[in-house]
Amino acid sequence: MVAIPLGVPKDIDKYFYNREKELVKFKSFIHTLNDNVSNQILLIGFRGVGKSFLLKKLINSLPNNILTAYIDISNIYALEKGNLTEEEIMNRLLNEMNKSIESQKLFKKTYNSVQKLISNIKNHDYNFKEAGTILTIPIPEVKDNCQKLSQFTMEYPQKIVDSSKGKIKGFVIVIDEFQFIGELKSPEAFLWLFRSFTQKQDNVSYIFTGSTSTTSDMVDKLNSIDGAFGNRMIQFNLDPFTEEECKNYLKEKILEIKFDENGFKRFYKCTRGYPAYINSFCNIMSDNIVYTEDMVIEEFYNKLDQIAVKWITLWSSLSKSEKEIITTLIDNGALKWNQLIKKITISQGTITKNLKKLKNKGIISHTNSLYKVEDYMLVSWLKYRKNQDSYYPP
Template sequence: MKIMPISMPKDIDKYFFNRIKDINMINTQLSTLKFDIPPQMLITGYRGVGKTFLLRKILKDQGNNILTVFLDISEIMGRQKGKLTEEKVLKALLNEINNAISQNQQSYKKWISKITSNIKKLELKNYDFSDNIDVLDIPLPVIKDNYDKLSKFVMELPQKIVDSSDEIDGFIIVIDEFQLLKNIEKPDAFFWLMRSYTQKQFNVGYIFTGSVSKTSDIINMINGQEGAFGGRLIQINIEPFTFDETKRYIDEKSNNLKFTDNGFKRFYACTRGIPLYINSLSSILPNNVVCDEDIIKQTLKLNIDQVAMMWIYIWGRLSQGEKDFIVYLLENDGANRETLEAQLDYSKSSISRFIDSLSNQGIIEFNRDKKFVLSDKMLQLWLKIKFETNGFYPL
């Protein structure tokens, strides 16, 4: 039986489809590591389009001469109950660097004494050893008074590992859901910190990735002309599958799903070629009948929570003001800033905060008509169906 997973599978190759162009484009940038030219990239795209899946595949396929790290900021933020700090991010990065070198036993043995020595040098004062992060079986303390030394040690470590080994040509570090770094106290300073070290390294590539609007302030903060990387990050947007790609994907990966011509057009209109939605909707469609337009509509209406499950989670994290903002855009097919300030019962500063937050989460975008609109059709559909069914929007 064929399965179209809606979460990250263990066997990436078994479920991976297409993306040859994206893989070649990203690998071309990464190949400069061996020429002492550090690639720096910003990968964006809609939620569920497969950015994480794609990057996991690319990292997995790197040769033994390239060490890789995948740092998920959402996981760190979840463990810290939303209280994200620079120290937490650096310690998590150090832990992942340790995991990376542990895969290469020769390098690992070589670096045990060096890393242990450097960690001990961090021990100055005011330590709390209860943080449950271990590096080389040494509890890494909560650093209270020497952030400078911690950041210097962590940020310089990947290049030093490469320099110390004839077998290692480079280090690739992926920072997933990077937009959540906006939640630390001074995100712009943290980006400048990273930039200050990356410009002095020649064999360490950074890939920042996240589901953010192209017009969000976090994009400008990291890669705008006045941002930390000043436009130096190669920006690549991962697009949804085309109509034909979606058709081939269904034929190859589904459990014998069949459609009428209009049925498939409706299927594509609902999923927009986003793999997460394709897989979710495919999992609830009958595979023993030819699905027409009515079957697609009815199945989606009755099972919208299953298809739009990620929005249930995201909606629950939003403030009431952000929810009111989204509903207003939904009911009015978007709005400009002047209209929002006139119609919403919130202050101008609150509206600015909503715009920044929702843009950085990839929930709204600024379109060509100079209006703020919802960026995801599935979110719109979920809200409309819940209102039609219950008489009110989700709380």
């Protein structure tokens, strides 16, 4: 048996394969921070295609004079049990930004005072005076604590660069699974907040990334002509590995597994080149046989529960209504709104609410007025279970 980590591994270089072109592009857009030009970037791609791993690799390979912070909104959403607030996001962001200066002598005082601020906030004490004076961050004269926190957090990275005496050239901030911002009370206002600050900051680059389709509402809200960034973000789509890349990935990183020619072709078909699927499939394969096409098919369907383990967790985190919408769309294929409501027993209000949630989770897409389940692995596993048990898993 081989053992490849299913999350983003700690030892990035040991497992990371290729993506060289993407890395060159990203680095060149970040390099402009040295000349006080900040680019804002949007990276889109379906779940499991390798966005987070790519960005972690990127962060790791930036020079020391570029600081970085990384937050994953889906994580915050889960920790807050679905009760996502702006304040919690800002809090996490500030935490991560501050971590990046932890080991810098120059910022010892700043680091300590912001740590103190963060722990005060935990105790609902929102006094920004001390921390604010250190970097001369203006704090608005308002009672709204969240507004004070947002202002401070958004100003912080540029202020660090400005006060570094030329030692720090820029700050790169990754907002992963940003589409969960759609779960806030007012997502537009929150995105505009970012925009309004990035406009004034020449040394801070934000990278928004998410498991969603390029046509999703949240991508629109962020970067369409009418969106917060009004098409000014540099937008990328991350594709799965090509057949060639998949072959070389296996050759380079997972030597133990062997295929004959058709066996490999079938393996690629089953995994569609998604590194997440490739890894979880490889994890259940044996290392001392040569897989033929039939063996790959047999292995895939015999062990789909193990291969799809991450998707089973995803499924069990969904509500009953969310599940019903998904299974209806699997049974009927893509549907328009008025077709969908006829097939489902729950109320229209509940459908609207849950469709929005599912879109924000990157599970359902809405293109050309059609709703469709986008996560291929989730669909494969659900169909397989229905086939085996004659009903969908509860």
